[in-house]
Structure formats: structure tokens, C-alpha cells
């Protein structure tokens with residue numbers, strides 16, 4: 001099997017087959033896709049392709065897609081039509097359109113049929129083929145242009161993407177494994193992303209060293225299920241966190257997403273004791289009902305989840321939680337749904353991502369009747385969101401009057417001339433761009449910049465963003 005490092009070396013040999021062809025990449029879905037899009041950009045750049053500013057400036061548009069819910073897929077199909085229309089309306093020649101990511105893997109050549117068909121389909125394990133396929137496509141005469149597809153999981157391609165060098169909100173993404181070995185019955189991911197395959201600890205450490213050498217201070221370790229990381233059954237996620245913590249110059253480590261079943265006490269002990277590891281756990285519960293969890297094949301019971309939360313609160317100072325919830329899973333009764341609401345009241349999450357169940361073709365749950373009406377799913381979703389807002393408002397109010405410290409991540413959209421800051425436990429606040437009596441910064445100059453550490457007095461909040469000031 002080719003190693004990550006040797007693949008990386010081969011990928012890093014520059015060529016000029018792109019010949020200045022301009023590519024625009026649009027990313028949908030999870031952080032793994034954000035990472036993959038950066039990696040695709042890196043591969044194309046090395047081969048002489050250029051980055052386009054938008055679809056109007058591009059010779060090629062790549063859509064990096066998500067298949068988790070049906071609506072996400074529909075949006076992509078309409079987007080293909082929209083891109084072609086917008087180009088026509090701007091009197092521009094037809095553009096080459098490619099689909100990457102989970103939809104490419106799930107639908108393959110199907111995407112090259114029908115009204116909004118595309119020129120190129122490249123699945124998650126085949127991005128190394130993309131520069132070659134693209135250069136053939138854009139240089140061949142239009143009459144000879146063949147539709148191209150590269151999909152399928154490759155056990156030889158351990159990870160074909162070079163490290164990404166661009167931070168997202170000041171954090172550099174580092175994918176530590178691909179795929180998922182769980183078979184949650186509603187989920188398409190094991191089919192689109194294949195079985196779990198870990199990057200070696202050495203490859204991960206090398207990648208982070210490269211990032212730190214180029215100025216990074218924070219990484220977000222990514223995977224469908226990072227807590228299940230277990231390299232050759234010898235080095236688990238807790239041990240990986242410990243190794244990454246040893247990197248000089250690295251200041252903060254975040255990670256996404258954990259599976260509750262793999263959040264072991266010793267993993268939480270490690271998170272609590274390693275100073276660089278941020279105390280924020282995104283642990284999807286999906287449902288608070290044991291009957292539903294069983295039909296979802298989530299492999300934990302509600303009380304086990306709650307015990308884990310209690311343990312984390314004991315051993316991880318200032319820990320905060322976020323979660324994912326699905327409402328309207330087949331057979332979800334009102335009682336099941338109420339059990340989910342009870343969990344929200346009990347855990348008091350900082351943030352929840354809640355979804356109406358969406359049947360995906362070929363997954364085990366597709367054999368169950370999708371028997372909750374769309375109106376009922378909408379009602380349950382609205383109720384979940386309303387309870388979360390109410391619970392959060394009480395929790396957030398307790399923070400007013402405290403002083404928080406965080407890292408400047410980006411310019412805030414609102415209010416003007418202010419910055420968005422994130423605390424280690426993933427809370428966000430905005431600060432004005434200047435120093436005042438209750439705002440003090442390590443940066444002695446007036447004016448903050450991304451990466452600065454700031455402390456500020458919390459004076460209020462709007463939704464999940466905290467306000468600071470006089």
C-alpha cells in the first residue's frame with residue numbers, strides 16, 4: 001500500500017498541465033468538504049491551474065457536495081442549471097462543470113444524464129485524478145469531449161490530498177481519518193465515504209508541523225468520528241491528542257465530530273488534562289429515546305450519554321457541548337420526541353443542529369416506513385429549536401458580567417469595525433476595534449488583528465453571539 005508520505009511526494013511534483021485554466025470551487029456540507037476543497041485547490045495549483053474569483057471568471061466550476069439529506073442534493077442539481085443560466089445571461093461561453101464529494105460518489109455517472117448534467121464526476125477517493133481529467137477535458141475539441149467519472153473507494157489511496165494551508169476562522173483543518181465504520185441506519189456517509197481509514201500519527205504530526213512552520217497556532221482535527229481513531233489498534237484518539245499537544249508552537253487543538261460511544265472516560269481525562277485541547281465537545285445524540293436510538297443503531301442508551309456528559313463536566317474545566325438532532329425518524333412517537341426535549345433541558349447545550357429525518361436511498365432505515373408527516377416533522381423541529389432558544393437564553397444570561405478571553409478569528413459583520421472572537425470552549429463574542437477600559441489586549445497597538453488574544457467584559461448577547469463593551 002502506498003504510504004501517505006510517498007503519495008504526498010508524488011503529488012508535490014509540479015506540472016503545467018493546467019496551462020492557466022481558471023477553476024472556481026464551491027463547497028457544500030461539512031468541514032471535511034472544506035478541507036477537501038482546499039486540498040483539491042492545492043493539487044490543481046501545483047499543476048498550473050489558477051483560482052477563479054467566481055463562476056463568471058472561471059473556465060471550470062467544481063461543486064464539492066453533500067448527500068446527507070435529500071434537499072442538499074436537490075439544491076446542487078438546481079445550482080448546476082443556475083450556473084449555466086447565469087453564464088448565458090452574462091454572454092459568457094459554456095463552462096465545464098464538475099461534481100466532487102459525496103454526491104459524486106453516490107450518484108456517479110447518473111449526474112451526466114438528464115437536464116442539468118455535468119461534464120465531470122470525481123468521488124472522495126479520486127481527487128488525485130482530477131488535474132489529469134480536467135486538463136484532458138478542457139483541451140479536447142468540444143465534439144470530442146467525453147463525459148468523465150472517477151468514483152469508488154481505494155484502499156491503496158490512503159489519503160491523496162496535500163495539507164491545506166488556509167485557516168478557517170483562524171483554525172487549520174487537519175483530516176485525521178476518512179470514512180466511517182458505524183452503520184447508523186439513517187446515514188449515507190458509510191456508503192459515500194467508505195470504511196474508516198486512519199491517517200498515520202506520523203503523517204498527522206508532519207502535516208501539523210508543516211502548518212505550524214507556516215504560522216498556524218490552532219488546528220481542528222477532523223473526521224466523521226474522530227473519537228474512534230485507533231491507529232493499528234495501538235494509538236487511540238486520547239494518545240493522538242497527547243502527541244499533537246507536544247508540538248511546539250501549536251497553541252490550541254479542536255476536534256470534530258465525536259461519537260458518544262467512543263467518548264471514553266480516559267479520552268475525557270486526556271481532554272481535561274491537556275492544556276492545548278479546547279474544552280468543547282460536539283457529540284451528536286440524534287434522539288433522547290432509547291427505542292429510537294436502537295432503531296437508529298446508535299449503540300448507546302440515553303442514560304449512558306447523560307452519564308458521559310456528567311463525567312465530562314467533572315473532568316474538563318469549562319466544558320461546553322453541542323449536538324445534532326434528527327426529528328421524525330420512522331416510528332418516532334410523541335413520547336419519543338418528548339424524551340429528546342428532556343435531554344435538551346438536562347444537558348443545556350450551547351448549540352444544536354437539528355434536522356427533519358430525510359430518507360436516503362439504500363440505507364437500512366429506508367426499509368422502515370417514513371411515517372411521520374412533513375407537517376409533523378416541521379412542528380417537532382420548531383419545538384426543538386424553540387426549547388433550545390429558551391434554554392440557551394437562561395444559560396447565556398448567567399455569563400453577563402464575566403470576563404472572557406478568546407482569539408480574534410475574523411472581522412464581524414455586525415456591528416461595524418468590530419471583530420469576532422472565539423473562546424477555547426467555542427463561545428463567540430464581538431469586540432470593537434480599539435481598546436477601552438474593559439477591553440484589554442496582548443496587542444499593545446490600537447487595532448486588533450486575526451490571531452490576537454483578547455479579554456473582554458460580557459455585557460449581553462444576541463442569539464449565540466455575546467456582546468462586550470462599556
Ligand code: 5AD
Nearest residue numbers: 068186187284324325355356357358
Ligand atoms: N436525515 C436527517 N438528518 C440526517 N443526518 C444524517 N443523516 C440524516 C438523514 N438521513 C444528520 C445527523 C448527523 C448530521 C451531520 O446530519 O444529525 O449527525
Ligand code: SF4
Nearest residue numbers: 180182184187189224
Ligand atoms: Fe453517519 Fe453514524 Fe457514521 Fe456519523 S457515526 S457518519 S451518523 S454512520
